[in-house]
Amino acid sequence: MQSPIAILQSHKLRITDCRLEIIQEFLDKNIALSHSDLEETLKQQFDRVTIYRSLKTFLDKDLIHKVLDDSGATKYALCSHGETVHDHSHEHVHFKCETCGETTCLEDITLPQVKLPAGFEKKEMSLLVQGVCEKCH
Amino acid sequence: MQSPIAILQSHKLRITDCRLEIIQEFLDKNIALSHSDLEETLKQQFDRVTIYRSLKTFLDKDLIHKVLDDSGATKYALCSHGETVHDHSHEHVHFKCETCGETTCLEDITLPQVKLPAGFEKKEMSLLVQGVCEKCH
DNA sequence: GTTTATGCAAATTCTTTGCAATACT
DNA sequence: AGTATTGCAAAGAATTTGCATAAAC
Secondary structure, eight states: OOOHHHHHHHTTOOOOHHHHHHHHHHHHHOSOEEHHHHHHHOSSOOOHHHHHHHHHHHHHTTSEEEEOOTTSOOEEEESOSSSOSTTOOOEEEEEEETTTOOEEEOOSOOOOOOOOOTTOEEEEEEEEEEEEOSTTO | OOOHHHHHHHTTOOOOHHHHHHHHHHHHHOSOEEHHHHHHHOSSOOOHHHHHHHHHHHHHTTSEEEEOOTTSOOEEEESOSSSOOSGGGGEEEEEEETTTOOEEEOOSOOOOOOOOOTTOEEEEEEEEEEEEOGGGO
16 A cells, blocks of 8 residues: 555655655554654664654655644644545544543544634644543543 | 732732733733743743743643644643633634734634544544634735 | 742753765666 | 765754742742
8 A cells, every 4th residue: 555665756755764764653653753752763773853854854745744732742644644645634633642642643533614703714724632542441 | 800910819829920921911912822922022031941830830720721833832821711610621722823823712613523433532622723814814 | 937939050852954974866 | 977865063942950049928
């Protein structure tokens, strides 16, 4: 299905060890990851800066997106697990477990229309639900 | 209505200049503020650390809450502007303007019920809408 | 008078930048 | 070969901690 190499190629990015491992980690874990999460878990040891720059590049190329988090940590997740890259789901729904701290994407949930006050233009919506996940019950 | 002194007293907190000014700033601006926002705008010059600790104390006492932000900055807003301190506090709806960067609370909007997958327990929900506010149009 | 908050110094963590060396296409 | 990425050093934010002084109750 989705291989790290294919993902990089489809975003016209050069294939490097660091990038491959980061993407692999996102695919494996399937939860939102922060820079320090990656720094700790990547098998190979990469420079902190390299990981920062990889994340920035991925953000710029819409390969990952930021996931809201209340802890102050900046977390990221892969965009559109499926194939539709252009579809640009500007709606993000995530669940963060207060016990284990893991943030997962709730794929199936669609956000209702929100009617904003006059003069406000909506471009993007993110819903973060916090509670306890099934693993921690 | 809501005076900084009354707010501190009702939360059983000592009344100090720094705390009063921080609360006054939240009341005046009525937008989510970060530590550095406060550091820049408070009339009196307080130590960075004092502001950090005031915010932490306010968080602990549920006088303020964190407001989600994609920029990495940790922002805060007063809890329950009105008097109703009951259940509504567990739903936050905010609008962040991509142009001016200001985050405002959308009081009137109520979040729809979200049905989580089995095993997930919901405790809190935060919706962040991003776009352009009326001032920036 | 006791308790709590403040200011200062300093330590940590988080993130960015410049530059030469290296790897990718 | 030419361009982009990496690693290293170092700078700059953001946040936390310890301790003596000062302020609040």
